[in-house]
Amino acid sequence: MNLLLNKLSKYDAPQKAKASGLYPYFRVIESEQDTEVIINGKKVLMFGSNAYLGLTNHPKVKEAAKAAIEKYGTGMAGSRFLNGTLDIHIELEQKIADFLGKDDAIIYSTGFQVNLGVVSCLTGREDYILWDELDHASIIEGHRLSYSQRLKFKHNDMESLEKQLQKCDFDKIKLIVVDGVFSMEGDIANLPEIVRLSKEYNANIMVDEAHGLGVLGRQGRGTCDHFGLLPEIDLVMGTFSKSLASIGGFIASSKDIINYLRHNSRSYIFSASNTPAATAAASAAFDIMVSEPERIEHLWKLTDYALKRFREIGCEIGHTSTPIIPLFIRDNDKTFFVTMDLFEQGIFVNPVVSPAVAPSDTLIRFSLMATHTFEQLDIALEKIQKSLQKAGVLSPRGVLA
Numbered sequence: 001m002n003l004l005l006n007k008l009s010k011y012d013a014p015q016k017a018k019a020s021g022l023y024p025y026f027r028v029i030e031s032e033q034d035t036e037v038i039i040n041g042k043k044v045l046m047f048g049s050n051a052y053l054g055l056t057n058h059p060k061v062k063e064a065a066k067a068a069i070e071k072y073g074t075g076m077a078g079s080r081f082l083n084g085t086l087d088i089h090i091e092l093e094q095k096i097a098d099f100l101g102k103d104d105a106i107i108y109s110t111g112f113q114v115n116l117g118v119v120s121c122l123t124g125r126e127d128y129i130l131w132d133e134l135d136h137a138s139i140i141e142g143h144r145l146s147y148s149q150r151l152k153f154k155h156n157d158m159e160s161l162e163k164q165l166q167k168c169d170f171d172k173i174k175l176i177v178v179d180g181v182f183s184m185e186g187d188i189a190n191l192p193e194i195v196r197l198s199k200e201y202n203a204n205i206m207v208d209e210a211h212g213l214g215v216l217g218r219q220g221r222g223t224c225d226h227f228g229l230l231p232e233i234d235l236v237m238g239t240f241s242k243s244l245a246s247i248g249g250f251i252a253s254s255k256d257i258i259n260y261l262r263h264n265s266r267s268y269i270f271s272a273s274n275t276p277a278a279t280a281a282a283s284a285a286f287d288i289m290v291s292e293p294e295r296i297e298h299l300w301k302l303t304d305y306a307l308k309r310f311r312e313i314g315c316e317i318g319h320t321s322t323p324i325i326p327l328f329i330r331d332n333d334k335t336f337f338v339t340m341d342l343f344e345q346g347i348f349v350n351p352v353v354s355p356a357v358a359p360s361d362t363l364i365r366f367s368l369m370a371t372h373t374f375e376q377l378d379i380a381l382e383k384i385q386k387s388l389q390k391a392g393v394l395s396p397r398g399v400l401a
Helices: 003-008 013-019 059-072 087-100 111-119 137-145 158-165 191-200 255-264 276-291 293-313 332-344 374-390
Strands: 036-039 042-046 104-108 128-132 149-153 174-179 204-208 235-239 249-253 324-328 350-352 363-367
Touching (some): 104 111, 128 137, 149 158, 174 191, 293 324
Parallel strands (some): 128 149
Antiparallel strands (some): 235 249, 324 363
């Protein structure tokens, strides 16, 4: 008997969802990633993308990628550690470090690999990693690989964090790891208080700026800069797959920390390095982010308008204050229904259901790009209100059911 096959063949949740017509995953896009995409030959408004600055189709970004392929080819055929380092890798790393006011930075092939490789190797058996319960999965996988003691604190709850810090040996390394902007619910980490506690308890801080870069702070420097705390943060992580219209990630820190990671971070050492096209595209998008502040300004005008309108409609959107807007449904089946109902009406949004969250916390993740128009947003708002009413989440008058 094939025990593995026997076990896995019993997993039939996707088949059941497909049979019911409520399977919302792997929808194939046949066009550029933009505010409007084509799926199955049908135009759909995209409100499920992480391309916050709308740069995936920018001519300068595409030209930079093409030029890099012409000069360097399509792949690296090796890791950064050996034969996979290009001059454009070094240039982008220095650009990032200078922008964030850090000594140095290194680029990984994906953002997931950054958190996996950094969190897993910085601390030892007698040290501690303290993490927010809503941290990204890549952070969780990183600390699972660490030999350190792992202490979870309640989401953005500073009293809970302090209680966990009190359990730690003052003279051992304590690394607090948090998302700057939490990817599902869109709220912002309480960095001022985290910094205060870190000083009191002799701890270090790592912030994941995947969803803060290009959105918050001066010229898009992120959450840490939003609070004026960049110098206080030991490690700043970011990705290229969101605001920077490419693929990859980085960690920026002090010279000594980066030197250690270059020679000890396994997901960095043992992965093929970023392709020339991805590196050049990220660098070009980075330059546009800095030189065109009107993109971020428009993104925030859209965000403020959307937050106001969702609240007026009666949607439950939690504590978000960013372009990531959770529409809490709090029921798996209704979340799937609303997702597919909106898709049929030409609106693409993302469902977040159990086991990713508790069944009582399911939500629709609605996200904005700087290239959206107010007209597109109004269309989405109208259809979302009607769909939520149809699902019984809102009453006909727009009040939470």
